[in-house]
Amino acid sequence: MAVFNHPEFDNHEQVVFCSDKETGLKAIIAIHSTKLGPSVGGCRMWDYVADEDALVDVLRLSRGMTYKNAMAGLPIGGGKSVIIGNAKTIKSEALFRKFGQYVHSLSGRYISAEDVNITTADISIVHKETPYVAGLEGKSGNPGPFTALGTYQGLKAAALHKFGSASLQGLTVAVQGLGSVGFYLCEYLHKEGAKLIVTDINPDAISRAVAQFDATAVGLDEIYSQQCDIYAPCALGATINDHSIEQFKCKIIAGCANNQLKETRHGEVLRQKGILYAPDYVINAGGIINVYSEMSPQGYDEAWSTSKVMDIYSTLLNIFQRADAEQQPTNAVADLMAQEIIARGKK
Numbered sequence: 001m002a003v004f005n006h007p008e009f010d011n012h013e014q015v016v017f018c019s020d021k022e023t024g025l026k027a028i029i030a031i032h033s034t035k036l037g038p039s040v041g042g043c044r045m046w047d048y049v050a051d052e053d054a055l056v057d058v059l060r061l062s063r064g065m066t067y068k069n070a071m072a073g074l075p076i077g078g079g080k081s082v083i084i085g086n087a088k089t090i091k092s093e094a095l096f097r098k099f100g101q102y103v104h105s106l107s108g109r110y111i112s113a114e115d116v117n118i119t120t121a122d123i124s125i126v127h128k129e130t131p132y133v134a135g136l137e138g139k140s141g142n143p144g145p146f147t148a149l150g151t152y153q154g155l156k157a158a159a160l161h162k163f164g165s166a167s168l169q170g171l172t173v174a175v176q177g178l179g180s181v182g183f184y185l186c187e188y189l190h191k192e193g194a195k196l197i198v199t200d201i202n203p204d205a206i207s208r209a210v211a212q213f214d215a216t217a218v219g220l221d222e223i224y225s226q227q228c229d230i231y232a233p234c235a236l237g238a239t240i241n242d243h244s245i246e247q248f249k250c251k252i253i254a255g256c257a258n259n260q261l262k263e264t265r266h267g268e269v270l271r272q273k274g275i276l277y278a279p280d281y282v283i284n285a286g287g288i289i290n291v292y293s294e295m296s297p298q299g300y301d302e303a304w305s306t307s308k309v310m311d312i313y314s315t316l317l318n319i320f321q322r323a324d325a326e327q328q329p330t331n332a333v334a335d336l337m338a339q340e341i342i343a344r345g346k347k
């Protein structure tokens with residue numbers, strides 16, 4: 001398995017392979033950049049088919065965190081970790097403590113938090129071995145509601161740019177994934193008077209959305225071809241691909257999922273189709289902003305987090321305007337802006 005020559009390797013500063021036979025821990029920690037500060041990014045547990053898939057995920061996600069943190073205006077770098085295995089069967093106190101020892105061995109160059117399949121309870125076990133964690137219960141807690149608030153602001157910014165009004169009233173939004181972010185997002189949208197089309201692999205989540213938000217449920221693959229104003233991917237990555245793009249009838253894509261574009265070139269395909277894309281790591285930064293608040297010298301401050309999350313609105317408007325002026329896809333402009341911030345370095 002190539003690392004330095006891997007297509008997803010982007011001059012990551014450090015990639016740590018962690019293994020412990022006794023607890024069954026197999027993990028990879030990737031520190032992409034500490035140029036702006038210690039690298040921060042969640043830990044994901046996933047039953048990867050091959051170790052190679054875990055490496056791809058951690059390399060891409062850690063790079064994404066560098067860009068996300070820079071664009072959110074946070075003085076932190078980008079890192080991520082993945083634990084390989086089935087979250088329903090491999091979790092144990094011993095495994096998370098061992099993972100915590102690995103995190104601790106990096107002396108604060110990487111600070112971990114929750115990501116897919118990792119709960120605040122899991123992170124509190126990691127915390128027994130290292131102070132280098134964030135997102136703890138009783139402090140910033142679940143980042144989902146803050147990610148949802150930022151995503152909601154992102155939809156409004158996109159609506160203003162595309163339709164000339166930030167109001168979502170009367171617009172139809174197709175939401176894919178009703179989890180800890182998607183469901184909160186639906187709540188905001190419903191309150192504002194948007195019409196909702198939803199899908200999820202979990203029938204209970206669908207029933208709740210139909211009952212609470214008067215949403216229309218559709219099948220998993222039907223979500224892409226819905227007649228709607230906005231498609232909001234809030235489940236998986238890579239849902240913007242050749243297969244889905246040919247079905248889209250939306251004018252905006254704005255959702256919280258990470259790594260939404262299957263390939264970078266799909267950003268340009270969207271631009272040519274006249275679909276406005278809100279770059280994923282910009283619109284979904286609400287959670288990391290709230291996590292950072294816990295790490296900041298002033299300590300956790302919900303009001304600070306909320307106001308910083310609201311800034312996602314103007315950051316996206318800047319990206320949209322620059323993309324128009326330079327005739328570039330929004331994802332390329334976001335990358336460029338993040339690179340400019342990183343090049344300027346620590347303030």
Ligand SMILES: NC(=O)c1ccc[n+]([C@@H]2O[C@H](COP(=O)([O-])OP(=O)(O)OC[C@H]3O[C@@H](n4cnc5c(N)ncnc54)[C@H](O)[C@@H]3O)[C@@H](O)[C@H]2O)c1
Nearest residue numbers: 143144147177178179180181200201235256257258284287
């Ligand atoms: N939680 C956060 O604060 C946060 C922050 C940034 C980015 N994200 C990203 O946002 C996305 C959602 O995060 P979350 O925390 O809400 O996760 P979650 O696990 O709580 O929710 C995901 C939802 O998607 C559903 N789902 C899974 N596969 C699906 C499919 N094929 N079609 C439709 N629905 C499907 C799941 O049943 C679940 O309800 C993820 O990509 C995550 O990486 C989350």
